[in-house]
Amino acid sequence: MYNDLLTKQKQLAVIGLGYVGLPIALAFARRFRVIGFDVNAERVSLMQQCEDPSRQLVADDFADTDIMFTANSDDLRQAHFFVVAVPTPVDDYKVPDLQFLEQASQTVGRALKPGDYVVYESTVYPGCTEDDCLPILAQTSGLTPGRDFNFGYSPERINPGDKDRKLTDILKVVSGNNPEAAQTIADVYGSVITAGIYTAPSIRVAEAAKVIENVQRDLNISLMNELAILFDRMDLDTQEVLQTASTKWNFLPFTPGLVGGHCIGVDPYYLLHKAHQLDYDPQVINSGRRVNDGMPAFIASKLLQLLLRHGKHPRHTKVLVMGLTFKENVADVRNSKVAELVRELMKYAINVHIVDPYASANDVAHEYGLTLLDAPSIQYDAVVVAVGHDAYRTLDLAYFQSIMNGTPILLDLKGLYPKPVEETLTYWRL
Structure with missing residues (x-):
C-alpha cells in the first residue's frame, strides 16, 4: 500500500476538511495523490480556490499539492487509503454525538474495497x-474488517492558531489492527510528519491516550478556576499568587480561564460516557467539568456585583x-464559552x-443567534x-x-494588561 501511494498508483482520501482535516490533506498531498472530501459543497468551492474556510491557512499552503477537492462521495471510490477527520461533539445533554462519525463511516464503507485501509483521527x-x-x-461495504481491509487510529494533535507547532512538527501517534497494518500506517504518516511517529500498542490505547491529553488539561485548569473563585473571596489577585508560586521549579504553569x-471542553465527556457504560462515576473528572462549565456564570455574577457597587x-x-472565538487568533466560534458568558x-x-x-458575523448569528458588531x-x-x-x-x-x-x-479575563497603579478605573482579572 505505502509504495503504491508513493508512486501514485493509488490515492489517499481525507474525509472531513475542517481545522484538522484540511491541513492533513494538504500535507499528504505533497507526497501522494489526495482526494479531499467534505459534505459542505460551499466549503469545497472555497478550497478549490485555495481558500481555507476556517481561515487558518493561506493560499501558499495549497501550493505544490496534488489534491482534488470534492463534495461528491462517488469520487472516493478512487481511493484506497481513507483518513476520517470529522467532528465529534457532544449534544445538549453532554452525551457524545457520533452522527458525523457514523455518516463518515457509511460514506467510506460505500467506497471501501478489498485491501484498503481506514484510519480514524477524530x-x-x-x-x-x-x-x-x-x-x-x-x-455498508459487505467486507470483513481485518481480513478484507485494515484499519487504525491516529489521533489528531493539531493546535489551531499555533504558528510555532504545525502539523508536521508534532509527534504523531498511530495504531493498527495488526502489526503489519500499524507499520503501513506509520510509514504513510511518517512520510509527512518530521517530528516522528509513536506506534501505540493497540487502537484502544491510542484512543485513550488522546482523550486523557485534554482531560488532564481540563482538570488542571479547573483547579486554577476554583482557586480564582476562592482567591476572589479573599480579595487576592490570582495572577499575583500564581506568579509567586511559579518561582518553585516544579509548579505547573496553568492559569484560570x-x-x-x-x-478540552468536550473530550472529558467522551471518557465520562464510557465510564458510565462501565457503571463507574469518575469523581475528579466530573468535578473539573462542573467547575469549568460554571465559570461564565461566575464571571457574569462578578461583573454584576461591580456594576451595582458603582450604582x-x-x-x-x-x-x-x-x-x-473559542481561543485566541482563530476564527472558530463553535463551543465558545464567551457566548455562554454573553447569555449570562x-x-x-x-x-x-x-x-x-x-x-464571522454570519457564523456568530448562525451558531448563537447573537449580533457581532464591526467596531x-x-x-x-x-x-x-x-x-x-x-x-x-x-x-x-x-x-x-x-x-x-x-x-x-475593565474585566481582563486573560490577564493581558498590567494592573493600574492609580485607580483610574476598576480593574478585575481571573
Whole structure:
C-alpha cells in the first residue's frame, strides 16, 4: 500500500476538511495523490480556490499539492487509503454525538474495497473505532474488517492558531489492527510528519491516550478556576499568587480561564460516557467539568456585583465583550464559552455589544443567534476582554477609558494588561 501511494498508483482520501482535516490533506498531498472530501459543497468551492474556510491557512499552503477537492462521495471510490477527520461533539445533554462519525463511516464503507485501509483521527472514547465504526464499515461495504481491509487510529494533535507547532512538527501517534497494518500506517504518516511517529500498542490505547491529553488539561485548569473563585473571596489577585508560586521549579504553569473549543471542553465527556457504560462515576473528572462549565456564570455574577457597587442598574448599562472565538487568533466560534458568558449577562438585562477581529458575523448569528458588531461604540459601563487576540494585546488602559463612561470597569479575563497603579478605573482579572 505505502509504495503504491508513493508512486501514485493509488490515492489517499481525507474525509472531513475542517481545522484538522484540511491541513492533513494538504500535507499528504505533497507526497501522494489526495482526494479531499467534505459534505459542505460551499466549503469545497472555497478550497478549490485555495481558500481555507476556517481561515487558518493561506493560499501558499495549497501550493505544490496534488489534491482534488470534492463534495461528491462517488469520487472516493478512487481511493484506497481513507483518513476520517470529522467532528465529534457532544449534544445538549453532554452525551457524545457520533452522527458525523457514523455518516463518515457509511460514506467510506460505500467506497471501501478489498485491501484498503481506514484510519480514524477524530477524538473518541476507548473502543469507539472498533465497537462503533467498524460495524458500520462492515455492514455498508459487505467486507470483513481485518481480513478484507485494515484499519487504525491516529489521533489528531493539531493546535489551531499555533504558528510555532504545525502539523508536521508534532509527534504523531498511530495504531493498527495488526502489526503489519500499524507499520503501513506509520510509514504513510511518517512520510509527512518530521517530528516522528509513536506506534501505540493497540487502537484502544491510542484512543485513550488522546482523550486523557485534554482531560488532564481540563482538570488542571479547573483547579486554577476554583482557586480564582476562592482567591476572589479573599480579595487576592490570582495572577499575583500564581506568579509567586511559579518561582518553585516544579509548579505547573496553568492559569484560570474559560474552557471552550472542541477539545478540552468536550473530550472529558467522551471518557465520562464510557465510564458510565462501565457503571463507574469518575469523581475528579466530573468535578473539573462542573467547575469549568460554571465559570461564565461566575464571571457574569462578578461583573454584576461591580456594576451595582458603582450604582449602575443592569437594565440601564451597556457592556462591551471583546472576543468571541473559542481561543485566541482563530476564527472558530463553535463551543465558545464567551457566548455562554454573553447569555449570562443578558439574563441580567444588560445590553451587551460583541466585537471580534477574527469571527464571522454570519457564523456568530448562525451558531448563537447573537449580533457581532464591526467596531466598538463608546460610553460603555464596562468592557470584558474575553479572548487574548494579538490585536488586543497592543491596547492600553487609556484606550479602554476612552470608550467607557465616567466610572469605567475593565474585566481582563486573560490577564493581558498590567494592573493600574492609580485607580483610574476598576480593574478585575481571573
